Amino acid sequence: MGNKVLMKGNEAIAEAAIRAGCRHYFGYPITPQTEVAAYMAKRMPKIGGVFLQAESEIAAINMVYGVAGTGRRVMTSSSSPGVSLKQEGISYIAGSDLPCLIVDVQRGGPGLGGIQPSQSDYFQATKGGGHGDYHLIVLAPSSVQEMADLTALAFELAEKYRMPAMLLADGTIGQMMEPVELAEPQEPKFEEKPWAVTGTKCKREHHIVNSLYLAPDELEKKNFERYERYHTIEQTEARxxxxxxxxxxxxxxxxxxxxxxxxxxxxxxxxxxxxxxxxxxxxxxxxxxxxxxxxxxxxxxxxxxxxxxxxxxxxxxxxxxxxxxxxxxxxxxxxxxxxxxxxxxxxxxxxxxx
Amino acid sequence: MKRVTLFCGHYGSGKTNVAVNMAAELKRQGKTVALADIDIVNPYFRSADSRQELEGQGIEVIALPFAGSNVDLPALPQEVYGLVQRRDVYAVLDVGGDDRGAYALGRYVPYIREENNYEMLFVVNFCRPLTRDVQSAVEVLREIEAASQLPFTGIVNNTNLGDATTAETVESSLPLAQTLSEQVKLPICFTAVKRDLAERVRAENVFPLKLQPKLF
Known part of the structure; x- marks a missing residue:
């Protein structure tokens, strides 16, 4: 039957994330991205992964924060109003220098808005939707194929630079069906990361995941360091x-x-x-x-x-x-x-x- | 031709396109036709999108009262009852995807069974990631039957890759459809192929599909 499959954009995100080694998904349903969660609900239990429908978007993003701290590939997805709810958690994850993937399949706003496609979360995604000095790597797919390809890229970039990445899609690409060629499945890599909290087994120093720095000079130093990384990204990763x-x-x-x-x-x-x-x-x-x-x-x-x-x-x-x-x-x-x-x-x- | 034709299948298998084309075909044969869109799963692409075109052909369209409105409510219109009870029209029902979509059918099943003049068709696209092989297609088919409480009577092979579909895409699915047919002991009613490819596909009972034009 060939290598290509016919997929919805939302399904392509989910399948590509699984193939990129993501085994942890936390989310809450909202149109027009619910297929991401529905697909994960079907697939994750079959491959030893975790699908969890949280009680709210806020809970889901904090579960992402937790798994991200262990160095595992983790993601959540939502649509505009739901992504607004996640902003506090996103700021914490950015402030703790952790990688993860957040998917926003945008719908019309502001407020509850509508369920039809929109791109009006551009400011929120690119200018730091939460509080504090931070950025997300923001990728904007324009086909179902790119929904898959950029999902994989988002995980890689997030890990490379230890920061959250966002896939900023819209309801049309989420819902439309197109042929996709999927990457070969990649087994999750559980290599020890120099910052991940995985238990010291009394053999190493503690790793600490934290975004609280009460001493202003320390916090400023953290922000300076982070912005040096951002500078490198701006020089090298624009696509x-x-x-x-x-x-x-x-x-x-x-x-x-x-x-x-x-x-x-x-x-x-x-x-x-x-x-x-x-x-x-x-x-x-x-x-x-x-x-x-x-x-x-x-x-x-x-x-x-x-x-x-x-x-x-x-x-x-x-x-x-x-x-x-x-x-x-x-x-x-x-x-x-x-x-x-x-x-x-x-x-x-x-x-x-x- | 049975009076009621129901299209069920995996999410995104192409039920809507097949249902819209079936309604048009019945109309061309001179029948009185009504199409009911009872897809409570997907608010984005639905047969009601073809409403103008269908009504222009003299086909009655029954759609969810709140679809595309400000009320996100999966309520079913009372006219669907009329459709399963009125015996003077040929009814085409476009049912929502997967077992979740098929639950909506349950309330009409007693009437459909009583009249016993129906085809319950399983639409399958072997290019969809979760129905790539016969075994997964059988699983989906059984899930839908359990949810709808109405046994399938036939299969529609709607294997396609959207714009990238070739005659070979369809032809390579024929053995899978055949195996599925043998396993579940249901006939393949037809193979649906987009109109410009229909003549090039070597298969029995090819049903040409007219698809909605693409804007982007």
Whole structure:
């Protein structure tokens, strides 16, 4: 039957996490990500893993905190309102320098909002949704294949830099079905980590997992150290896809599902003779600043296409130092723009210029 | 042709696409047709999405009253009772995925059994990760039967990889469908294939599917 399977985005996250050696999942159901939990509930007991439906999102993220402290691969998933509830725990995990994966399959907000797709958690994900000085590595898949691939990458990066990673998806990619090629299953690695709390067996010093530093100079030192790591990540881990940018005079910037819609619009614009390309950030933090900066030297203007009232647009303007005009094409509340709407916005940006 | 056709199967096996196409086919044959969407599991993709097109063809569409609204409530409309009791229409029922979706069927089962003029079809896609082999398909089939309290009468092979489906994708699933059919002693009613591939697939009883256009 071949290697490819037909999967929902949410299922791809779950299966990819299992194949990446994750054996601990804690969550609480919420549309449109419930399939992640449902899939884990079916699979984990069969492979000796842990699936636990917690009493709340807050409990779930603190269970993640606990397992993360032992150095095991661990994850939780939710959708926007549920991810808001997890913020305290996420800040603690970041403050304790522990790796884990948090999945946000975004829906419309604020408040309880709706259950249809959205990208309006961009600020929350990339600017530190909880309190304190910290970042998450934020990956934005735009296909079911990437749901799987970036889940595996998120675990790796989180471990490499000892920090939480977030997969920032949306309801459409979570629910849509596409063929996926899955990575070979990887057995969980239980190698001793120099920081993990696994019991000293009276043979080594205690490892301490903690985010409380009452002495301000100590806390400042911790934050400085962490930001040195963040600096390295910003220099080395930014990822993006460049589409038809070679001779582009205008640049569309979009991630996730908005990038798929935008790609169709870029192709349609090219047919009309408009020289436009697309930069699709794959990492939202670190944001691919260098790529945008380079594009700013080449193009006359940018169009940020988002399922929010305009959040990423701020990073586009920062990255390009406002050297070029940056316009917004957006829908919100669970609505998705059509390729025609994006095309119209491109035409408006270029002023009919070819 | 039985009066009531029910489509059940694993989550994401393609029940909705098959049900919508079956309703259209019955209509083309000149029958009075009603399609009921009683999927209480998935609020995202559902047969009610094709409502306009179906109603344009003169097919009655019965959908969950609150689907797509601000009330996230898995309530079933009373018209579904009408559908299983009214004997003047050909009824197509699109049931939710897995055993959880099939529980919704339980309340209609006494009427369906009493009339005894139904097909209960198991839709299977062997490219889905949790029904990749015959054994797992049998497990899902038994779970659904236990939940719905209605025994299956046939199998629909809907093996596909979405856009990446080739004639070979479908053909390589035929032996699996055959083994499944022998194991559970149910006939394969048809093999569903997207329309542009239907003529190239060498299989018996190919049912061509018209799929909704993709926007992205």
């Amino acid at each position: 993006y896809e460049s589409f038809m940018m070679d001779d582009a005079e205008y640049c569309v910037v979009a991630f996730g599902i908005a990038a798929r819609v935008s790609k169709n619009a870029v192709v349609a614009a090219r047919k009309k003779g408009i020289k436009v390309g697309l930069i699709r950030p794959i990492t939202l933090w670190p944001f691919p600043k260098a790529a945008l900066e380079k594009a700013a030297a080449q193009v006359k203007g940018f169009l940020s296409v988002e399922l929010s009232m305009g959040q990423m647009i701020e990073d586009v303007r920062l990255a390009t130092h406002d050297a070029r005009k940056v316009e917004l094409c957006c829908r919100t509340g669970g609505m998705i723009m059509s390729p025609d709407e994006v095309l119209a916005a491109i035409e408006k940006l270029t002023g009919g210029e070819k």
